[in-house]
């Protein structure tokens with residue numbers, strides 16, 4: 001007999017359900033067993049005297065076990081749970097559970113130790129249902145706009161940005177690195193004439209960061225596009241895409257997100273404000289008496305988001321034209337010592353960085369030298385641009401950070417299926 005999802009049970013019809021035993025209450029005459037699957041839960045009512053076979057088959061079953069229940073569901077005003085109960089004719093035990101090692105009071109680290117049990121919670125699973133729709137919408141937007149999906153290697157002899165924040169690995173007697181981003185290869189696709197590409201894939205960062213927004217491995221949505229005039233073309237695309245993605249998420253899950261997480265999914269109706277780095281620093285100083293610094297810190301990102309909401313009614317704000325000193329060597333410089341770069345802030349945090357890239361070989365070589373990077377390490381990358389390459393730019397959104405912000409989660413760990421941090425490489 002084929003399984004029926006609990007939410008699709010038709011009363012007074014013979015059916016088979018399969019799922020977890022959520023609760024089991026054994027009283028003198030009755031056993032009440034709540035069975036749960038992804039679609040919902042139902043009470044299974046067993047009259048001990050009438051059903052000795054079933055009582056026997058439930059021996060050793062505790063919450064967490066997996067069962068098949070055959071029987072007929074009846075509507076009943078006495079049953080609190082959905083006004084329906086199932087009277088079984090047969091129960092099969094598919095898997096016996098041991099006593100649960102964590103309770104719902106466990107702290108985040110204990111929960112991550114037993115992540116597979118932690119994720120049995122409906123609200124936690126819902127995070128990944130939302131992520132699925134958000135990623136689908138990003139992909140859908142790209143396909144509708146003639147982007148090509150690429151899959152770049154995650155093991156490479158060249159490290160993206162040099163520096164120490166890279167995991168080294170041994171590769172048949174040679175040193176290889178886990179890629180910090182698809183940056184070099186998505187740019188290579190521009191030199192191959194792909195014109196518009198995107199990738200959804202993992203990035204690895206050997207950073208000892210113990211913040212609520214950093215992981216050592218995270219998923220990134222990356223875009224690169226050719227024939228742009230400057231970084232504003234890249235921002236235009238990202239803004240349009242995010243409006244599309246938020247509308248898709250809102251239309252699919254907006255009500256449920258409100259119900260489960262108490263958060264409104266706001267589909268932006270206004271243009272995202274664009275403040276230059278210098279304007280933003282002035283605003284921080286004048287409006288918030290915040291001392292000028294070389295770069296933004298979490299507190300200043302929060303204040304800039306407040307400013308954007310107050311003056312533009314926007315949850316999003318682009319900060320553009322960072323000093324070249326603050327950005328990676330592959331960023332295109334502008335005339336005034338700044339760069340054609342931007343960050344996008346949302347709900348108090350940076351979720352994206354983007355830029356026009358340097359595609360002129362001579363300038364690229366100078367950038368590498370000015371950042372003190374060993375040119376030998378960048379030779380393969382610079383070669384991408386020696387044989388002709390269009391002007392191009394792109395951006396990256398950290399998907400886990402995006403989802404955490406979308407749902408108002410306190411930590412990126414909650415928005416990551418299996419979190420990786422400096423102290424965690426298991427399970």
Ligand code: ATP
Nearest residue numbers: 205213214215216218350351352353396397398401
């Ligand atoms: P941050 O300043 O927050 O450390 P970054 O400037 O190093 O980020 P980029 O390298 O530009 O970030 O990466 C682009 C996007 O990828 C970021 O805006 C963020 O959404 C995400 N991201 C970057 N580093 C991490 C990380 N360690 N864990 C999770 N997401 C990250």
